[in-house]
Amino acid sequence: MIDLKDVTKLYGSTTAVNRLSLHVAAGEIYGFIGPNGAGKTTTIRIMGGIIEPTSGSIIIGGIDMKRQPVLAKSIIGYVPDRPFLYEKLTGMEFMKFIGDLYRVDSASFPGRASSLLEQFALHDWQNEIIEAYSHGMKQRLIIASALLHDPKVMVIDEPMVGLDPSAVRMVRDILKDLAARGVTIFVSTHTLSIAQDLCDRIGVIHKGLLLAQGTLAELNHAARTGEADLEDVFLTLVKEA
Numbered sequence: 001m002i003d004l005k006d007v008t009k010l011y012g013s014t015t016a017v018n019r020l021s022l023h024v025a026a027g028e029i030y031g032f033i034g035p036n037g038a039g040k041t042t043t044i045r046i047m048g049g050i051i052e053p054t055s056g057s058i059i060i061g062g063i064d065m066k067r068q069p070v071l072a073k074s075i076i077g078y079v080p081d082r083p084f085l086y087e088k089l090t091g092m093e094f095m096k097f098i099g100d101l102y103r104v105d106s107a108s109f110p111g112r113a114s115s116l117l118e119q120f121a122l123h124d125w126q127n128e129i130i131e132a133y134s135h136g137m138k139q140r141l142i143i144a145s146a147l148l149h150d151p152k153v154m155v156i157d158e159p160m161v162g163l164d165p166s167a168v169r170m171v172r173d174i175l176k177d178l179a180a181r182g183v184t185i186f187v188s189t190h191t192l193s194i195a196q197d198l199c200d201r202i203g204v205i206h207k208g209l210l211l212a213q214g215t216l217a218e219l220n221h222a223a224r225t226g227e228a229d230l231e232d233v234f235l236t237l238v239k240e241a
């Protein structure tokens with residue numbers, strides 16, 4: 001469902017992403033972890049069609065992002081790390097704004113928006129302006145709005161930052177449920193316990209290079225760390241690199 005081939009992104013003399021190739025199957029949750037500045041956000045922005053790679057190809061759901069960017073974006077739900085919200089809008093108005101951007105038809109919009117706001121425990125807040133929302137509520141609203149057009153692929157940059165434990169569990173359960181229904185999820189995080197618990201496979205990126213990828217057992221094999229948890233594997237891989 002997601003195919004990256006030799007994706008490279010240069011910023012001047014910095015190689016933010018270095019010949020990255022990876023495949024994520026339909027319904028799979030792929031976690032992307034790596035130190036600060038490793039290239040996670042750059043990769044996610046490329047996959048979301050926000051920036052273009054210097055070279056390499058991105059195929060999402062069989063659609064070439066370079067040739068048909070609008071079509072590709074129509075099947076992607078993109079959640080940026082630092083989302084922009086129009087804070088003078090109410091939650092429901094914001095949903096309508098995003099729904100219009102993604103051409104969600106007006107007949108199915110109300111039911112869809114309502115059930116998403118309910119799912120993300122924002123129903124009681126739908127008519128309040130976003131300015132009054134807490135950080136975690138804004139984050140939940142962004143994820144809810146990214147699901148409005150029923151995307152086949154979710155690309156999410158650090159969804160759990162600033163969420164309280166029950167919101168973390170809520171988002172985790174929603175992502176797992178989406179994957180069980182066939183949605184493919186690519187998610188970056190610094191919370192390794194969540195990555196270990198949520199993801200089917202994990203890729204470790206450092207200085208733009210994919211150091212290893214696979215299940216926890218496969219990563220342990222690559223790092224020769226026995227049966228260590230993801231944190232130990234991560235620290236070992238990054239130290240060796």
Ligand SMILES: Nc1ncnc2c1ncn2[C@@H]1O[C@H](COP(=O)(O)OP(=O)(O)OP(=O)(O)O)[C@@H](O)[C@H]1O
Nearest residue numbers: 011014015016034035036037038039040041042043
């Ligand atoms: N717009 C930009 N202009 C110049 N350099 C950039 C730009 N965006 C990212 N970089 C550089 O690319 C590299 C990768 O950055 P990126 O934001 O992708 O890392 P990250 O893995 O998301 O890090 P973090 O964990 O801190 O979010 C870094 O060296 C960064 O300084």
Ligand SMILES: [Mg+2]
Nearest residue numbers: 040041042081
């Ligand atoms: Mg980042």
